[in-house]
Amino acid sequence: MQYPYFPGCTLTNKAKGLNDMAKAGADILGAPLKELENWYCCQANFSSVTDNLMNHLAPVRTLIAAAKEGQKLVVLCSTCYYVLKRVSAIMARDEEKRKVVYEFLEEEYTKPVEVVHFLEYVRDEVGFDKLKENVKMDISVLAIAPYYGCQLLRPSKELAFDDPFEPSIFEEFLGALGCESVDSPFKTECCGSFLTTFSEKGVEDCVDRVLTYAGKNGAEAVTTSCPLCNFNLDWAQKEIKNKNEKFNNMPVFYLTELMALALGIEVPVEVWDEHVVDPRPFLAEKGIVKRTAL
Amino acid sequence: MKKRIGVFLCWCGSNIAEVVDVDIVIDAMKKYQGVAHAEYYKYFCSEPGQEIIEKAIKEYKLDGVVMASCSPAMHEATFRKAAVRAGLNEYECEIANVREQCSWVHRMQKPEATLKAIKLISSMVEKLKMNEPLIAASSPLIKRALVVGAGISGMQTALDIANSGHHVMLLERDPAIGGHMAQLAETFPTLDCSQCIMTPKTVEVSQHPRIKLITYAEVESIKGNVGNFKVKIRLKPAYLDRKKCTGCGVCIEKCPMKVSSEFNQHMGKRKAIYVLSPQAVPNKPVIDRENCMYLKNKKCGICSKVCEVGAIDYDQTEQTIEEEFGAVVVATGYDLYSQEKLGEYGYGKYKDVISGLDFERLNSASGPTAGEILRPSDGKVPKNVVFIKCTGSRDPENAMPYCSKICCMYTAKHAILYKRKVPDGQAYIFYMDIRSGGKGYEEFVQRGMEEEKALYVRGRVSKVFEDDGKIVIWSVDTLSGRKIEVKADMVVLATAIVPRHDAKDVGKMLNVSTDEFGFHKEAHVKLRPVESPTMGLYFCGCGQGPKDIPDSIAQAGCAANKVNNLFSQEKLFGEPVVACVKEDVCTGCGLCVAACPYDAREIDPKRKISVVKEALCQGCGACISVCPNNASELKNMSMDQVFRMLDQLQ
Amino acid sequence: MNESILPQEIKQEIKETLKKCYACGKCTSGCPMAAEMDFPPREFLKMLALGKESDMLSSKTIWVCSSCQTCYSRCPFEINIPEIIDRLKAYVYKRKLSNKEKPTQVLHKVFLDNIKRFGRIHEAGFIGEWKLFSGKWFSDLFLGAKMFFKGKLAIFPEKIKKIEEVRKLFK
Incomplete structure (x- = not known):
């Protein structure tokens, strides 16, 4: 079953590692991602103000477009997932709002579209077993801490993605890829999010906690599905290291990069170049990628 | 049809006579069809007044009496007794309320009040004309009680019933009695050892000549009604002959x-x-x-x-016995809220995050550490222990909305016990409120703070995680507004009390209604706290709601007393004003059976009509309002009577 | 006219929500940003309950909240603190009230303006405007953030066929 795929603004540009590798992986798994014909920016920030319809209109527009192409909409970026899913929840429960939308867009929101994350897509439509069968490279030497962040999990009643405290889908995914997943107490805590634009200290504190505890529990790298988390976790390390000598830098992977490695997809140099903490020495040291190949 | 009715109008001092013109009323009633005698008196409730009534009944050969007086709630019983003394049935005396419903409310409209009094009395005369003498039905009563659950409240209720001379069967699901109290170390607020104060009771229960103790058994089904319950009991196989076994171990x-x-x-x-x-x-x-x-x-x-006595019997199988009881007391107790559902506290994930009950076992001399406080992960003595209250309680959106009542006290107790065993340790207690209502309770909490230096911090913990062998707690001190991080060696959660996991099913089987959480629902939350709406079913202990040991004991005594009240009768007498069925009209649709809250209606399988079990009927009238054919009626309150009464009131 | 007073209906709605709060502090306990706030979540709610909304409109708290939803998820009464904060932010933004923590505010504004204009975010315009408004250039993380958003914002306006409709969204 093929469902429309919503890449979102960031993935079409900056987060190539997330997007291109997802597409390549999905092709190998026989569940190619078909980009939604007409998609709009999710607005990158869900307005919790439920009566603030203006901030919900663009996602609604995307949902209407998606409904024409399938029952589900596959989303990879955590922020987009969060915004689209919450907006779809509001639309599903609020008839009043649907009317207003109709008056405004002159297009009706009728068919509810189920917003699913890429991880759910792989689990439910491909199956982690099949993912495992397709693994070509042994990456069992990698000890990776999955980092969920906020936007996949909370508010849990609305998103219903996984257990809000002990989620496991990421671990199952990594397990299928064959690498060791490391549990850490801050895997579901905030990375600092958009505060990166002004409160460096707040973000650094958050990132420090996430990475330090992942390291303490034996992780050598972390992985995310969120471009913003990825950015914070990756960029903030330099400043943290400046302030604290003992801090250990740690590569931050997109989950699809790890998937690409395991499935034997050749990861382009540009993708690795996007990283701040270069993962290539780490991968080379582990024998996953030959130093010369990079 | 009564033809010689007497009407007695009471002045009630001046209460009635000042407003209602009593002469006019008596004149009118004397002329009323079917009235053989009418008179007034200043106080009919007085002894001379009652004598007047009795004399008149005999003298005028009256076949019924209407008392025009105060509310029946005041003196119906008085006047009915007088009528009985003069040879009438008590249901041949009716009250027309001309005080509360007339003179008191129409003080400024005297002529109208007089007219209304005549109407009220006439209406009652019309009803009385068709009244029949009623005698309450009786049914046999088995004076033997079943107590389900042998925790502290079940044991106490069994003892109280047995000590009043009645036989009791005490049933326990576990292999031994004592319930949760057997697990506790010491008890608040006196810190006496739980086992020590309970052992006399467990021994007495097991040796009492009128208590039959059956452990490792469950109720399978219950049938019948108050006075005569038939209960099927499932005896789980112990694979051991308890008679042969000497308990040598x-x-x-x-x-x-x-x-x-x-x-x-x-x-x-x-x-x-x-x-x-x-x-x-x-x-x-x-x-x-x-x-x-x-x-x-x-x-x-x-x-x-x-086994030297050959007591082991691998071939034992499950057995079912059937016993009869007159009353059943349900004392099924509680469970703890499943803490795995509270992910933020890390129970189940971190070994050193334990529940209050776990902590009791650590403190118990018979527990896994022989009473030493050693944390589960590495067996070391924890020097910093964090106690978190209200885990699962008072959290309507995520767990249970109610207060579990006992946690404030047992947490204070835990802190004190901990400090006694680990004098250089520090106890932190995260709380929202300290609820210490109870005798000696507040003093006990203060003792924990002042003498044992337990540090109370007002704030709810949001995150618990492990770091370098310590358990880190993220909380807040709301009184200073500061966020707080505590590195502890062990965390004890004061977990919410919930009904037994199968309480709703067991309640359904026992015919005890339960609330939304599964706690037993009382007939009246304040006035009948141990009675079920179904007669003959009582409950006590934490199955009804969270409570501590003193409350459980008190409630157990209360339930026992209700059973004893029931058993003090020779036979069971029901309410005489019960429903009856007009057999030629009833179609046997069964709506009344479904509507009856007392199981007093059933369909006669032969005649295919509804019948009334008079001993159970409470005369509530639920069957009458649902009957589509007006085939259900209350005795002495037939449609005919009601319409005749209404005619007089127009 | 006192602009810092919230409209009555919003005030009323917030007050209704806050009636449930029994001040357990779980919101502050779990807040990753509490240390950065002048009024941590519980204090913030208490101030609102006391009618000090004008103080809260100019608080740092509303801009420091990362909207991680932890407080909302763990609150025993599901008090939607992120929504209350969003409301206040929206109000400040509309009335151009606060000067605190301007960069985020500008970020929000410029972000929306861009979508309005191009359907998706236009890189050059966005960064340019942000520079202009925020005046915040030099911190390393900030430069990184700029790069991040730069990537994010590179646009293919031609992909949006119905740009008129997008504009309509913002009318």
Whole structure:
């Protein structure tokens, strides 16, 4: 079953590692991602103000477009997932709002579209077993801490993605890829999010906690599905290291990069170049990628 | 049809006579059809007044009496007794309320009040004309009670009933009695050892000549009604002949199969053949079918070989017995809220995050650490212990909305016990409110703060995680507004009390209604707190709601007293004003059966019509309002009577 | 006219929500940003309950909240603190009230303006405007953030066929 795929603004540009590798992986798994014909920016920030319809209109527009192409909409970026899913929840429960939308867009929101994350897509439509069968490279030497962040999990009643405290889908995914997943107490805590634009200290504190505890529990790298988390976790390390000598830098992977490695997809140099903490020495040291190949 | 009715109008001092013109009323009533005599008096409720009534009944050969007086709630019983003394049935005396419903409310409209009094009295005369003498139906009463659950409240209620001279069967699901109290170390606010104060009761229960104790058994079904319940009881196989067994314990010692101990909150091991605790009553083991190697695949059999009296019996099977009881007391107790659902506290994930009940076992001399406070992960003495209150309680959106009532006190107790055993340790208590209502309770909490230096911090914990062998707690001190991080060696959660996991099903089976959480629902929350709406069913203990030991004991006594009240009668007399069926009109649709809250209606399978079990009927009228054919009626309140009464009131 | 007073209906709605709060502090306990706030979540709610909304409109708290939803998820009464904060932010933004923590505010504004204009975010315009408004250039993380958003914002306006409709969204 093929469902429309919503890449979102960031993935079409900056987060190539997330997007291109997802597409390549999905092709190998026989569940190619078909980009939604007409998609709009999710607005990158869900307005919790439920009566603030203006901030919900663009996602609604995307949902209407998606409904024409399938029952589900596959989303990879955590922020987009969060915004689209919450907006779809509001639309599903609020008839009043649907009317207003109709008056405004002159297009009706009728068919509810189920917003699913890429991880759910792989689990439910491909199956982690099949993912495992397709693994070509042994990456069992990698000890990776999955980092969920906020936007996949909370508010849990609305998103219903996984257990809000002990989620496991990421671990199952990594397990299928064959690498060791490391549990850490801050895997579901905030990375600092958009505060990166002004409160460096707040973000650094958050990132420090996430990475330090992942390291303490034996992780050598972390992985995310969120471009913003990825950015914070990756960029903030330099400043943290400046302030604290003992801090250990740690590569931050997109989950699809790890998937690409395991499935034997050749990861382009540009993708690795996007990283701040270069993962290539780490991968080379582990024998996953030959130093010369990079 | 009554033809010689007497009307007695009471002045009620001046209460009635000042407003209602009594002469006019008496004149009118004397002329009323069917009235043979009418008179007034200043106070009919007085002794001379009652004599007047009695004399008049005899003198005028009256066949019914209407008292025009105050509300029936005041003196209906007085006047009915007077009528009975003069030879009438009590239901041949009716009250027309001309005080509360007339003179008191129409003080400024005297002529109208007089007219209204005549109407009220006439209406009652019309009703009385068709009244029949009623006698309450009686049914046999089995004076033997069943108590389900042998925790502290079940044991107490059984003892109280038995000590009043009645026979009791006390049923326990576990292999031994004592319930949760047997697991506790010390008890607040006096810190006496739980086992020590309970043992006299467990021993008395097991030796009482009028208590039949049955452990390792469950109620399977219950049928019948108050006075005569038929109960099926399932006896689980112990794979051991308890009569032969001497309780020597060699079988337990030699059993090679170690299993996690439920009694020790899974912090210690027991064998596949086991007794709950060293003080267990009865102190005879049972074999756990799930884990016994012989029962699973015929290997081992050591217990049978070492038993000198040959008590082991692998061929035992489940048995069902049927017993009869007059009353049932349900004392099924509580469970703890499943803490795995509270992910932020890390219970189940971190070994050193434990529940209050776990902590009791750590403190208990018979527990897994022989009473030493050692944390589960590495057996070290924890120097910093964090107690978190209200875990699962007072959290309407995520867990239980109610207050579990006992946690404030037992947490204070825990802090004190901890400091006694670890004098250089520090207890932190995260609380929202300290609820210490109860005798000596507030003083006890203060003692924990002042003498044992327990540090109370007002704030709810949001995150618990492990770091370098410590448990880190993220909380807040709301009184200073500061966020707080505590690195502790162990965390104790004061977990919400919830009904037994199967409370709703058991309630349904026992015909005890339960609330949204599964706690027993009382007939009246304040005035009838131990009675079920179904007659003959009572409850006590934490099955009804969270409560501490003193409250459980008090409630147990209350339930026992209700049973004793019931058993003080020779036969069961019901309410005489009960429903009856117009048999030629009833179609047997069964709506009344469904509507009856007292199980007093059933369909006669032969005649295919509804019948009334008069001993159970409470005369509530629910069947009358649902009957589509007006075939259901209350005695002395037929449609005919009601319409005749209404005619007079127009 | 006192602009810092919230409209009555919003005030009323917030007050209704806050009636449930029994001040357990779980919101502050779990807040990753509490240390950065002048009024941590519980204090913030208390101030609102006391009618000090004008103080809260100019608080740092509303801009420091990362909207991680932890407080909302764990609150015993599901008090939607992120929504309350969003409301206040929206109000400040509309009335151009606060000067605190301007960069985020500008970020929000410029972000929306861009979508309005191009359907998706236009890189050059966005960064340019942000520079202009925020005046915040030099911190390393900030430069990184700029790069991040730069990537994010590179646009293919031609992909949006119905740009008129997008504009309509913002009318």
